[in-house]
Amino acid sequence: MIVGEQKPLAEIKSSVRPYSKLLILGCGTCVKTCFAGGEDEVGILASALRLALKKDGQTATIDELTVERQCEDEFLREAAESIARADAVLSLACGAGVQMVASRYAETPVLPGLNTTFIGILDKPGLFTEKCQACGNCMLDVFHAICPLGRCAKRLLNGPCGGSQMGKCEVNRDTDCAWQLIIDRAKAFGQLDALAAYIPPKDWRTSYAGGPRKLLREDLVI
Amino acid sequence: MNGSKLQQVLGSGKFALTAEVGPPRGANADVIRQKASRLKGYVDAVNVTDNQTAIVRMSSISSCVHLIRMGVEPVMQMVTRDRNRIALQSDIMGAYSLGIRNVLCLSGDHQTFGSQAEAMNVYDIDSLHLIHSLKRMRDEGKDMSGFELNEAPKMFIGAAENPFADPFEYRVIRLAKKISAGAEFIQTQCVYDLPRFKEWMRLAHENGLTEKVHVLAGVTPLKSARMAKYMASRVSGMMIPEAVIKRMEGAAKAQAAEEGLNLCVETIQELTEIKGLHGIHIMAIEWEETVPEIVRAANLYPRPHVSESGDSSAQEIPYRQ
Numbered sequence: 001m002i003v004g005e006q007k008p009l010a011e012i013k014s015s016v017r018p019y020s021k022l023l024i025l026g027c028g029t030c031v032k033t034c035f036a037g038g039e040d041e042v043g044i045l046a047s048a049l050r051l052a053l054k055k056d057g058q059t060a061t062i063d064e065l066t067v068e069r070q071c072e073d074e075f076l077r078e079a080a081e082s083i084a085r086a087d088a089v090l091s092l093a094c095g096a097g098v099q100m101v102a103s104r105y106a107e108t109p110v111l112p113g114l115n116t117t118f119i120g121i122l123d124k125p126g127l128f129t130e131k132c133q134a135c136g137n138c139m140l141d142v143f144h145a146i147c148p149l150g151r152c153a154k155r156l157l158n159g160p161c162g163g164s165q166m167g168k169c170e171v172n173r174d175t176d177c178a179w180q181l182i183i184d185r186a187k188a189f190g191q192l193d194a195l196a197a198y199i200p201p202k203d204w205r206t207s208y209a210g211g212p213r214k215l216l217r218e219d220l221v222i
Numbered sequence: 223m224n225g226s227k228l229q230q231v232l233g234s235g236k237f238a239l240t241a242e243v244g245p246p247r248g249a250n251a252d253v254i255r256q257k258a259s260r261l262k263g264y265v266d267a268v269n270v271t272d273n274q275t276a277i278v279r280m281s282s283i284s285s286c287v288h289l290i291r292m293g294v295e296p297v298m299q300m301v302t303r304d305r306n307r308i309a310l311q312s313d314i315m316g317a318y319s320l321g322i323r324n325v326l327c328l329s330g331d332h333q334t335f336g337s338q339a340e341a342m343n344v345y346d347i348d349s350l351h352l353i354h355s356l357k358r359m360r361d362e363g364k365d366m367s368g369f370e371l372n373e374a375p376k377m378f379i380g381a382a383e384n385p386f387a388d389p390f391e392y393r394v395i396r397l398a399k400k401i402s403a404g405a406e407f408i409q410t411q412c413v414y415d416l417p418r419f420k421e422w423m424r425l426a427h428e429n430g431l432t433e434k435v436h437v438l439a440g441v442t443p444l445k446s447a448r449m450a451k452y453m454a455s456r457v458s459g460m461m462i463p464e465a466v467i468k469r470m471e472g473a474a475k476a477q478a479a480e481e482g483l484n485l486c487v488e489t490i491q492e493l494t495e496i497k498g499l500h501g502i503h504i505m506a507i508e509w510e511e512t513v514p515e516i517v518r519a520a521n522l523y524p525r526p527h528v529s530e531s532g533d534s535s536a537q538e539i540p541y542r543q
Binding site for chain 1: 335354382398411
Protein backbone atom coordinates (compact mmCIF):
# COMPACT_ATOMS: atom_id res chain seq x y z
CA MET A 1 0.00 0.00 0.00
CA ILE A 2 0.93 3.66 -0.16
CA VAL A 3 1.80 4.57 3.41
CA GLY A 4 1.24 8.05 4.77
CA GLU A 5 1.22 9.84 8.08
CA GLN A 6 -0.71 12.85 9.20
CA LYS A 7 1.13 16.15 9.32
CA PRO A 8 1.50 17.72 12.78
CA LEU A 9 -1.61 19.59 13.88
CA ALA A 10 0.31 22.87 14.19
CA GLU A 11 1.38 22.65 10.55
CA ILE A 12 -2.16 21.83 9.40
CA LYS A 13 -3.58 24.64 11.51
CA SER A 14 -1.19 27.14 9.99
CA SER A 15 -1.95 26.03 6.43
CA VAL A 16 -5.77 26.24 6.82
CA ARG A 17 -5.72 29.58 8.67
CA PRO A 18 -6.81 31.73 5.68
CA TYR A 19 -10.00 29.70 5.16
CA SER A 20 -13.28 29.87 7.05
CA LYS A 21 -15.10 27.00 5.29
CA LEU A 22 -12.93 23.92 5.19
CA LEU A 23 -13.62 20.44 3.88
CA ILE A 24 -11.49 17.63 5.28
CA LEU A 25 -11.56 15.00 2.59
CA GLY A 26 -10.56 11.44 3.53
CA CYS A 27 -9.54 8.60 1.29
CA GLY A 28 -10.85 5.12 1.97
CA THR A 29 -8.17 2.88 0.51
CA CYS A 30 -4.38 2.89 1.23
CA VAL A 31 -4.24 5.69 3.79
CA LYS A 32 -7.28 4.27 5.55
CA THR A 33 -5.46 0.97 5.92
CA CYS A 34 -2.46 2.71 7.46
CA PHE A 35 -4.65 4.72 9.85
CA ALA A 36 -3.74 8.12 8.42
CA GLY A 37 -6.54 9.38 6.20
CA GLY A 38 -9.71 7.24 6.43
CA GLU A 39 -13.09 8.17 7.82
CA ASP A 40 -11.99 7.75 11.44
CA GLU A 41 -8.94 9.96 11.03
CA VAL A 42 -11.02 12.60 9.24
CA GLY A 43 -13.36 12.72 12.24
CA ILE A 44 -10.58 12.91 14.82
CA LEU A 45 -8.68 15.57 12.90
CA ALA A 46 -11.84 17.65 12.38
CA SER A 47 -12.53 17.67 16.14
CA ALA A 48 -8.93 18.47 17.01
CA LEU A 49 -8.80 21.26 14.46
CA ARG A 50 -12.12 22.80 15.60
CA LEU A 51 -10.83 22.85 19.15
CA ALA A 52 -7.44 24.26 18.21
CA LEU A 53 -8.94 27.02 16.05
CA LYS A 54 -11.47 27.90 18.74
CA LYS A 55 -8.65 28.22 21.24
CA ASP A 56 -7.03 30.73 18.92
CA GLY A 57 -10.32 32.65 18.72
CA GLN A 58 -10.85 31.71 15.10
CA THR A 59 -14.18 30.57 13.77
CA ALA A 60 -14.28 28.17 10.89
CA THR A 61 -16.79 25.60 9.73
CA ILE A 62 -15.25 22.26 9.07
CA ASP A 63 -17.05 19.69 6.90
CA GLU A 64 -16.07 16.05 6.73
CA LEU A 65 -16.28 13.59 3.87
CA THR A 66 -14.48 10.41 2.89
CA VAL A 67 -14.54 8.89 -0.58
CA GLU A 68 -13.41 5.41 -1.56
CA ARG A 69 -10.39 6.63 -3.54
CA GLN A 70 -9.37 10.21 -4.28
CA CYS A 71 -7.17 9.04 -7.13
CA GLU A 72 -10.19 7.87 -9.16
CA ASP A 73 -12.57 10.26 -10.82
CA GLU A 74 -15.49 7.89 -10.38
CA PHE A 75 -15.28 8.23 -6.59
CA LEU A 76 -14.11 11.82 -6.50
CA ARG A 77 -17.28 12.93 -8.29
CA GLU A 78 -19.18 12.20 -5.08
CA ALA A 79 -17.30 15.06 -3.41
CA ALA A 80 -18.43 17.71 -5.91
CA GLU A 81 -21.13 19.32 -3.74
CA SER A 82 -19.07 19.35 -0.56
CA ILE A 83 -16.12 20.85 -2.40
CA ALA A 84 -18.33 23.52 -3.98
CA ARG A 85 -19.42 24.65 -0.49
CA ALA A 86 -15.83 24.92 0.82
CA ASP A 87 -13.20 27.66 0.61
CA ALA A 88 -10.52 25.02 0.64
CA VAL A 89 -10.02 21.26 0.79
CA LEU A 90 -7.67 19.61 3.25
CA SER A 91 -7.02 16.27 1.58
CA LEU A 92 -5.98 13.30 3.70
CA ALA A 93 -5.02 11.28 0.61
CA CYS A 94 -1.53 10.53 -0.65
CA GLY A 95 0.17 13.01 -2.98
CA ALA A 96 -1.58 11.46 -5.96
CA GLY A 97 -5.00 11.99 -4.38
CA VAL A 98 -4.24 15.62 -3.49
CA GLN A 99 -3.26 16.34 -7.08
CA MET A 100 -6.26 14.52 -8.47
CA VAL A 101 -8.58 16.71 -6.38
CA ALA A 102 -6.73 19.82 -7.55
CA SER A 103 -6.97 18.89 -11.21
CA ARG A 104 -10.67 17.97 -11.06
CA TYR A 105 -11.73 20.93 -8.93
CA ALA A 106 -9.44 23.59 -10.33
CA GLU A 107 -11.17 26.51 -8.58
CA THR A 108 -10.74 25.28 -5.02
CA PRO A 109 -7.43 25.44 -3.15
CA VAL A 110 -6.30 21.98 -2.01
CA LEU A 111 -3.93 21.45 0.91
CA PRO A 112 -2.13 18.25 1.89
CA GLY A 113 -2.94 16.89 5.33
CA LEU A 114 -0.57 13.92 5.07
CA ASN A 115 3.04 13.27 4.31
CA THR A 116 3.15 10.44 1.79
CA THR A 117 5.97 8.28 3.07
CA PHE A 118 6.49 5.17 0.96
CA ILE A 119 5.16 2.05 -0.71
CA GLY A 120 5.27 -0.53 2.01
CA ILE A 121 3.56 -2.98 4.26
CA LEU A 122 2.23 -3.30 7.78
CA ASP A 123 5.14 -5.22 9.27
CA LYS A 124 3.52 -5.68 12.67
CA PRO A 125 0.94 -3.67 14.59
CA GLY A 126 2.08 -0.06 14.53
CA LEU A 127 5.07 -0.62 12.28
CA PHE A 128 5.06 0.11 8.56
CA THR A 129 8.16 -0.58 6.47
CA GLU A 130 9.22 0.43 2.99
CA LYS A 131 9.48 -2.29 0.38
CA CYS A 132 9.30 -0.86 -3.13
CA GLN A 133 10.76 2.10 -5.01
CA ALA A 134 8.47 1.66 -8.01
CA CYS A 135 11.53 1.56 -10.29
CA GLY A 136 9.44 0.36 -13.21
CA ASN A 137 11.47 -2.76 -13.98
CA CYS A 138 11.05 -5.39 -11.29
CA MET A 139 14.09 -7.54 -10.47
CA LEU A 140 12.68 -9.37 -7.47
CA ASP A 141 13.20 -12.70 -9.24
CA VAL A 142 16.98 -12.11 -9.08
CA PHE A 143 16.95 -11.00 -5.45
CA HIS A 144 14.76 -13.75 -3.99
CA ALA A 145 11.82 -11.40 -3.49
CA ILE A 146 13.76 -8.90 -1.34
CA CYS A 147 14.44 -5.61 -3.11
CA PRO A 148 17.86 -3.98 -2.55
CA LEU A 149 16.63 -0.82 -4.29
CA GLY A 150 13.86 -0.29 -1.79
CA ARG A 151 15.59 -1.77 1.24
CA CYS A 152 19.36 -1.15 0.97
CA ALA A 153 20.43 2.38 1.95
CA LYS A 154 22.95 2.38 -0.90
CA ARG A 155 20.76 0.57 -3.44
CA LEU A 156 23.59 -1.95 -4.00
CA LEU A 157 22.91 -4.55 -6.67
CA ASN A 158 26.01 -6.70 -6.16
CA GLY A 159 26.08 -7.64 -2.51
CA PRO A 160 26.25 -6.08 0.95
CA CYS A 161 28.50 -3.12 1.75
CA GLY A 162 31.16 -3.28 4.43
CA GLY A 163 28.79 -1.91 7.03
CA SER A 164 26.49 -4.92 7.30
CA GLN A 165 26.99 -6.47 10.73
CA MET A 166 24.90 -8.95 12.68
CA GLY A 167 22.25 -8.75 9.96
CA LYS A 168 21.65 -5.05 10.45
CA CYS A 169 22.13 -1.98 8.25
CA GLU A 170 24.91 0.44 9.23
CA VAL A 171 22.62 3.39 8.63
CA ASN A 172 20.06 2.20 11.16
CA ARG A 173 20.71 -0.70 13.51
CA ASP A 174 16.94 -1.27 13.77
CA THR A 175 16.76 -2.01 10.04
CA ASP A 176 17.56 -5.40 8.60
CA CYS A 177 20.36 -5.50 6.04
CA ALA A 178 18.51 -6.31 2.80
CA TRP A 179 21.52 -8.22 1.52
CA GLN A 180 21.70 -10.40 4.62
CA LEU A 181 18.05 -11.30 3.97
CA ILE A 182 18.70 -11.96 0.27
CA ILE A 183 21.66 -14.21 1.08
CA ASP A 184 19.77 -16.08 3.81
CA ARG A 185 16.89 -16.73 1.43
CA ALA A 186 19.19 -17.76 -1.41
CA LYS A 187 20.86 -20.21 0.96
CA ALA A 188 17.52 -21.63 2.06
CA PHE A 189 16.74 -22.35 -1.59
CA GLY A 190 20.24 -23.75 -2.18
CA GLN A 191 20.93 -20.96 -4.67
CA LEU A 192 23.75 -18.99 -3.07
CA ASP A 193 26.00 -19.68 -6.07
CA ALA A 194 23.71 -17.67 -8.32
CA LEU A 195 24.48 -14.59 -6.24
CA ALA A 196 28.09 -14.76 -7.45
CA ALA A 197 26.93 -13.43 -10.83
CA TYR A 198 27.62 -9.82 -11.75
CA ILE A 199 24.43 -7.74 -11.95
CA PRO A 200 24.93 -4.92 -14.48
CA PRO A 201 24.03 -1.29 -13.74
CA LYS A 202 20.35 -0.50 -13.56
CA ASP A 203 18.65 1.22 -16.48
CA TRP A 204 16.91 3.97 -14.54
CA ARG A 205 14.81 5.21 -17.44
CA THR A 206 11.81 3.31 -16.17
CA SER A 207 12.14 5.03 -12.78
CA TYR A 208 11.50 8.61 -11.71
CA ALA A 209 14.90 9.43 -13.27
CA GLY A 210 13.36 9.26 -16.72
CA GLY A 211 10.95 12.07 -15.89
CA PRO A 212 7.27 11.83 -14.93
CA ARG A 213 6.00 8.43 -16.00
CA LYS A 214 2.93 7.48 -17.96
CA LEU A 215 1.40 4.11 -18.52
CA LEU A 216 -0.75 3.85 -21.63
CA ARG A 217 -2.90 0.76 -21.98
CA GLU A 218 -4.12 0.81 -25.57
CA ASP A 219 -6.52 -2.03 -24.82
CA LEU A 220 -8.36 0.10 -22.28
CA VAL A 221 -8.54 3.32 -24.26
CA ILE A 222 -12.10 4.20 -25.19
CA MET B 223 53.03 8.81 -19.72
CA ASN B 224 54.30 6.53 -16.96
CA GLY B 225 52.23 3.73 -15.48
CA SER B 226 51.46 2.92 -11.88
CA LYS B 227 54.47 2.33 -9.62
CA LEU B 228 52.26 0.48 -7.17
CA GLN B 229 51.35 -1.91 -9.95
CA GLN B 230 55.04 -2.38 -10.78
CA VAL B 231 55.94 -3.13 -7.15
CA LEU B 232 53.15 -5.67 -6.80
CA GLY B 233 53.63 -7.03 -10.32
CA SER B 234 57.29 -7.78 -9.60
CA GLY B 235 56.33 -9.83 -6.55
CA LYS B 236 57.36 -7.29 -3.92
CA PHE B 237 55.51 -6.79 -0.66
CA ALA B 238 53.80 -3.41 -1.07
CA LEU B 239 53.02 -0.64 1.39
CA THR B 240 50.41 2.05 1.03
CA ALA B 241 49.17 4.73 3.41
CA GLU B 242 46.27 7.15 3.49
CA VAL B 243 45.73 10.90 3.76
CA GLY B 244 42.47 12.76 4.17
CA PRO B 245 42.09 16.08 2.30
CA PRO B 246 41.41 19.25 4.33
CA ARG B 247 38.06 20.92 5.04
CA GLY B 248 38.91 24.02 3.11
CA ALA B 249 40.68 25.34 0.05
CA ASN B 250 44.21 25.38 1.47
CA ALA B 251 46.22 22.38 0.26
CA ASP B 252 49.15 22.87 2.68
CA VAL B 253 47.65 20.30 5.05
CA ILE B 254 47.67 17.55 2.46
CA ARG B 255 51.20 18.47 1.38
CA GLN B 256 52.42 18.32 5.00
CA LYS B 257 50.77 14.95 5.55
CA ALA B 258 52.18 13.53 2.32
CA SER B 259 55.70 14.87 2.99
CA ARG B 260 55.82 12.72 6.14
CA LEU B 261 54.96 9.62 4.11
CA LYS B 262 57.23 10.24 1.13
CA GLY B 263 59.72 7.44 0.65
CA TYR B 264 58.15 5.22 3.32
CA VAL B 265 55.28 3.82 1.28
CA ASP B 266 54.81 2.94 -2.39
CA ALA B 267 51.61 4.91 -2.86
CA VAL B 268 49.26 7.07 -0.79
CA ASN B 269 45.46 6.79 -0.85
CA VAL B 270 43.54 10.04 -0.98
CA THR B 271 40.07 9.71 0.49
CA ASP B 272 36.95 10.97 -1.29
CA ASN B 273 34.87 13.02 1.17
CA GLN B 274 35.34 10.30 3.78
CA THR B 275 32.68 9.86 6.45
CA ALA B 276 30.52 11.97 4.12
CA ILE B 277 32.12 15.21 5.31
CA VAL B 278 32.77 17.78 2.62
CA ARG B 279 36.48 18.15 1.93
CA MET B 280 38.82 19.18 -0.84
CA SER B 281 38.22 16.82 -3.77
CA SER B 282 40.20 13.62 -4.03
CA ILE B 283 41.17 14.31 -7.63
CA SER B 284 42.73 17.72 -6.88
CA SER B 285 44.45 16.44 -3.73
CA CYS B 286 45.97 13.64 -5.81
CA VAL B 287 47.44 16.24 -8.15
CA HIS B 288 49.09 18.00 -5.20
CA LEU B 289 50.70 14.67 -4.27
CA ILE B 290 51.92 14.03 -7.81
CA ARG B 291 53.59 17.46 -7.84
CA MET B 292 55.52 16.39 -4.72
CA GLY B 293 56.62 13.11 -6.29
CA VAL B 294 54.23 11.01 -4.18
CA GLU B 295 52.15 8.47 -6.10
CA PRO B 296 48.46 8.72 -5.20
CA VAL B 297 45.68 6.14 -5.12
CA MET B 298 42.56 8.12 -5.91
CA GLN B 299 39.59 6.91 -3.89
CA MET B 300 36.30 7.28 -5.69
CA VAL B 301 32.88 6.77 -4.16
CA THR B 302 29.65 6.20 -6.06
CA ARG B 303 27.67 8.11 -3.43
CA ASP B 304 28.14 11.57 -4.91
CA ARG B 305 28.45 11.14 -8.66
CA ASN B 306 26.44 9.33 -11.29
CA ARG B 307 28.02 7.24 -14.04
CA ILE B 308 28.41 10.28 -16.29
CA ALA B 309 30.41 12.23 -13.70
CA LEU B 310 32.46 9.20 -12.59
CA GLN B 311 33.64 8.33 -16.10
CA SER B 312 34.38 11.96 -16.81
CA ASP B 313 36.46 12.30 -13.64
CA ILE B 314 38.36 9.10 -14.44
CA MET B 315 39.40 10.50 -17.82
CA GLY B 316 40.34 13.80 -16.21
CA ALA B 317 42.26 12.07 -13.42
CA TYR B 318 44.27 10.05 -15.92
CA SER B 319 45.08 13.16 -17.94
CA LEU B 320 46.45 14.71 -14.73
CA GLY B 321 48.78 11.76 -14.09
CA ILE B 322 46.69 9.70 -11.66
CA ARG B 323 47.26 5.97 -12.23
CA ASN B 324 45.57 4.15 -9.32
CA VAL B 325 41.90 4.20 -8.42
CA LEU B 326 40.15 2.61 -5.45
CA CYS B 327 36.47 2.02 -6.19
CA LEU B 328 34.09 2.37 -3.23
CA SER B 329 30.42 2.87 -2.53
CA GLY B 330 31.31 5.39 0.21
CA ASP B 331 30.08 6.17 3.70
CA HIS B 332 26.36 6.90 3.75
CA GLN B 333 25.66 10.63 3.79
CA THR B 334 23.56 10.41 6.95
CA PHE B 335 26.83 9.84 8.89
CA GLY B 336 28.26 13.11 7.67
CA SER B 337 28.01 16.81 8.38
CA GLN B 338 25.29 17.38 5.75
CA ALA B 339 22.95 14.51 6.48
CA GLU B 340 20.10 16.23 4.63
CA ALA B 341 21.87 15.65 1.28
CA MET B 342 20.52 13.32 -1.40
CA ASN B 343 22.80 10.47 -2.41
CA VAL B 344 23.33 9.28 -5.97
CA TYR B 345 24.13 5.55 -6.02
CA ASP B 346 23.38 5.37 -9.73
CA ILE B 347 25.96 2.55 -9.85
CA ASP B 348 27.69 0.51 -7.16
CA SER B 349 31.40 -0.10 -6.58
CA LEU B 350 31.37 -3.25 -8.72
CA HIS B 351 29.88 -1.34 -11.62
CA LEU B 352 32.61 1.29 -11.25
CA ILE B 353 35.31 -1.40 -11.30
CA HIS B 354 33.68 -2.99 -14.35
CA SER B 355 33.44 0.29 -16.25
CA LEU B 356 37.05 1.25 -15.42
CA LYS B 357 38.25 -2.07 -16.79
CA ARG B 358 36.25 -1.61 -19.96
CA MET B 359 37.54 1.92 -20.41
CA ARG B 360 41.10 0.71 -19.98
CA ASP B 361 41.04 -2.60 -21.88
CA GLU B 362 38.58 -1.83 -24.65
CA GLY B 363 39.00 1.94 -24.77
CA LYS B 364 35.24 2.39 -24.51
CA ASP B 365 32.98 4.21 -22.10
CA MET B 366 29.89 2.60 -20.59
CA SER B 367 27.84 3.39 -23.67
CA GLY B 368 30.36 1.65 -25.92
CA PHE B 369 31.67 4.90 -27.36
CA GLU B 370 35.29 4.68 -28.42
CA LEU B 371 37.50 6.98 -26.34
CA ASN B 372 40.28 9.06 -27.97
CA GLU B 373 42.62 7.60 -25.35
CA ALA B 374 42.00 4.87 -22.80
CA PRO B 375 42.63 5.77 -19.14
CA LYS B 376 45.03 2.98 -18.16
CA MET B 377 44.28 2.81 -14.47
CA PHE B 378 45.44 0.24 -11.93
CA ILE B 379 42.08 -0.78 -10.49
CA GLY B 380 41.52 -1.31 -6.79
CA ALA B 381 38.62 -2.19 -4.53
CA ALA B 382 37.96 -2.50 -0.83
CA GLU B 383 36.88 -5.54 1.12
CA ASN B 384 35.80 -5.90 4.70
CA PRO B 385 36.37 -9.39 6.12
CA PHE B 386 34.78 -8.18 9.36
CA ALA B 387 31.39 -7.44 7.85
CA ASP B 388 28.60 -9.96 7.53
CA PRO B 389 27.52 -12.34 6.17
CA PHE B 390 31.04 -13.78 6.46
CA GLU B 391 30.51 -16.61 3.98
CA TYR B 392 29.51 -14.14 1.28
CA ARG B 393 32.63 -12.00 1.75
CA VAL B 394 34.79 -14.33 -0.32
CA ILE B 395 32.10 -14.60 -3.02
CA ARG B 396 32.01 -10.81 -3.10
CA LEU B 397 35.80 -10.67 -3.38
CA ALA B 398 35.57 -13.07 -6.35
CA LYS B 399 32.92 -10.84 -7.92
CA LYS B 400 35.16 -7.81 -7.59
CA ILE B 401 38.07 -9.69 -9.17
CA SER B 402 35.92 -10.86 -12.09
CA ALA B 403 34.70 -7.31 -12.58
CA GLY B 404 38.30 -6.14 -12.88
CA ALA B 405 39.79 -5.41 -9.45
CA GLU B 406 43.56 -5.93 -9.44
CA PHE B 407 44.30 -4.89 -5.89
CA ILE B 408 42.28 -4.98 -2.69
CA GLN B 409 42.73 -2.86 0.42
CA THR B 410 40.91 -4.22 3.43
CA GLN B 411 39.23 -2.69 6.45
CA CYS B 412 41.55 -2.31 9.48
CA VAL B 413 42.62 -5.64 10.92
CA TYR B 414 42.45 -6.08 14.70
CA ASP B 415 40.84 -9.51 14.72
CA LEU B 416 43.66 -11.57 13.25
CA PRO B 417 41.98 -15.00 13.47
CA ARG B 418 38.99 -13.79 11.47
CA PHE B 419 41.26 -12.11 8.92
CA LYS B 420 43.36 -15.26 8.58
CA GLU B 421 40.24 -17.34 8.03
CA TRP B 422 39.10 -14.97 5.29
CA MET B 423 42.53 -15.09 3.67
CA ARG B 424 42.57 -18.88 3.93
CA LEU B 425 39.24 -19.08 2.09
CA ALA B 426 40.44 -16.56 -0.51
CA HIS B 427 43.64 -18.55 -0.97
CA GLU B 428 41.77 -21.87 -1.20
CA ASN B 429 39.53 -20.42 -3.89
CA GLY B 430 42.57 -19.33 -5.88
CA LEU B 431 41.72 -15.66 -5.43
CA THR B 432 45.07 -14.56 -3.97
CA GLU B 433 46.72 -15.51 -7.27
CA LYS B 434 44.34 -13.27 -9.16
CA VAL B 435 44.46 -10.17 -6.99
CA HIS B 436 46.92 -8.38 -4.72
CA VAL B 437 45.43 -8.18 -1.22
CA LEU B 438 46.77 -5.43 1.05
CA ALA B 439 45.69 -5.73 4.68
CA GLY B 440 44.54 -2.52 6.34
CA VAL B 441 45.94 -1.45 9.72
CA THR B 442 45.26 1.60 11.88
CA PRO B 443 47.41 2.41 14.92
CA LEU B 444 45.33 3.11 18.01
CA LYS B 445 46.11 6.29 19.95
CA SER B 446 44.21 5.41 23.10
CA ALA B 447 41.74 3.03 24.71
CA ARG B 448 39.07 5.64 24.04
CA MET B 449 39.80 5.52 20.32
CA ALA B 450 39.64 1.72 20.38
CA LYS B 451 36.27 1.77 22.11
CA TYR B 452 34.93 4.48 19.84
CA MET B 453 35.97 2.54 16.73
CA ALA B 454 34.53 -0.69 18.11
CA SER B 455 31.15 0.80 18.86
CA ARG B 456 30.71 3.69 16.43
CA VAL B 457 32.62 2.98 13.23
CA SER B 458 30.62 0.75 10.96
CA GLY B 459 32.13 -2.48 9.75
CA MET B 460 34.82 -2.47 12.42
CA MET B 461 35.64 -5.43 14.65
CA ILE B 462 37.96 -4.89 17.62
CA PRO B 463 38.40 -7.84 19.97
CA GLU B 464 38.00 -7.29 23.71
CA ALA B 465 41.65 -8.30 24.22
CA VAL B 466 42.83 -5.37 22.09
CA ILE B 467 40.70 -2.91 24.05
CA LYS B 468 41.96 -4.41 27.35
CA ARG B 469 45.56 -4.11 26.20
CA MET B 470 45.04 -0.43 25.35
CA GLU B 471 43.30 0.13 28.68
CA GLY B 472 46.18 -1.59 30.47
CA ALA B 473 48.69 0.95 29.23
CA ALA B 474 49.32 4.08 31.32
CA LYS B 475 47.87 7.18 29.66
CA ALA B 476 51.30 8.53 28.69
CA GLN B 477 52.24 5.18 27.17
CA ALA B 478 48.96 4.45 25.36
CA ALA B 479 50.10 5.85 22.02
CA GLU B 480 53.30 3.83 22.20
CA GLU B 481 51.31 0.71 23.03
CA GLY B 482 49.07 1.41 20.04
CA LEU B 483 52.09 1.68 17.75
CA ASN B 484 53.59 -1.52 19.17
CA LEU B 485 50.32 -3.31 18.59
CA CYS B 486 50.22 -2.03 15.02
CA VAL B 487 53.78 -3.20 14.31
CA GLU B 488 53.07 -6.62 15.84
CA THR B 489 49.93 -6.90 13.72
CA ILE B 490 51.90 -6.06 10.58
CA GLN B 491 54.55 -8.64 11.44
CA GLU B 492 51.91 -11.32 11.90
CA LEU B 493 50.16 -10.28 8.70
CA THR B 494 53.33 -10.51 6.62
CA GLU B 495 53.44 -14.23 7.44
CA ILE B 496 50.05 -14.87 5.83
CA LYS B 497 50.18 -16.79 2.57
CA GLY B 498 48.88 -14.79 -0.36
CA LEU B 499 48.98 -11.41 1.35
CA HIS B 500 50.83 -8.96 -0.87
CA GLY B 501 51.04 -5.82 1.20
CA ILE B 502 49.89 -3.56 4.00
CA HIS B 503 47.74 -0.45 3.86
CA ILE B 504 48.46 1.83 6.84
CA MET B 505 45.60 4.18 7.71
CA ALA B 506 47.11 6.36 10.43
CA ILE B 507 44.14 8.65 10.86
CA GLU B 508 45.39 12.20 11.56
CA TRP B 509 48.60 10.53 12.79
CA GLU B 510 50.57 10.29 9.56
CA GLU B 511 53.82 11.26 11.30
CA THR B 512 53.95 7.79 12.91
CA VAL B 513 54.05 5.95 9.58
CA PRO B 514 57.87 6.12 9.08
CA GLU B 515 58.38 4.72 12.58
CA ILE B 516 55.87 1.90 11.97
CA VAL B 517 57.43 1.03 8.61
CA ARG B 518 60.95 0.93 10.06
CA ALA B 519 59.90 -1.06 13.13
CA ALA B 520 58.12 -3.59 10.91
CA ASN B 521 61.33 -4.02 8.88
CA LEU B 522 59.64 -2.81 5.72
CA TYR B 523 62.12 -0.01 5.03
CA PRO B 524 63.65 0.82 2.57
CA ARG B 525 60.96 0.62 -0.05
CA PRO B 526 61.54 -0.95 -3.47
CA HIS B 527 62.96 1.40 -6.04
CA VAL B 528 60.99 1.34 -9.25
CA SER B 529 62.81 2.68 -12.28
CA GLU B 530 61.11 4.45 -15.15
CA SER B 531 61.43 1.29 -17.22
CA GLY B 532 59.53 -0.65 -14.61
CA ASP B 533 62.42 -2.77 -13.26
CA SER B 534 62.65 -2.78 -9.52
CA SER B 535 65.83 -3.26 -7.53
CA ALA B 536 66.47 -6.49 -5.73
CA GLN B 537 66.95 -5.61 -2.05
CA GLU B 538 63.30 -5.63 -1.09
CA ILE B 539 61.17 -8.30 0.50
CA PRO B 540 59.09 -10.53 -1.74
CA TYR B 541 55.55 -11.48 -0.69
CA ARG B 542 54.62 -15.08 0.05
CA GLN B 543 52.78 -16.73 -2.83
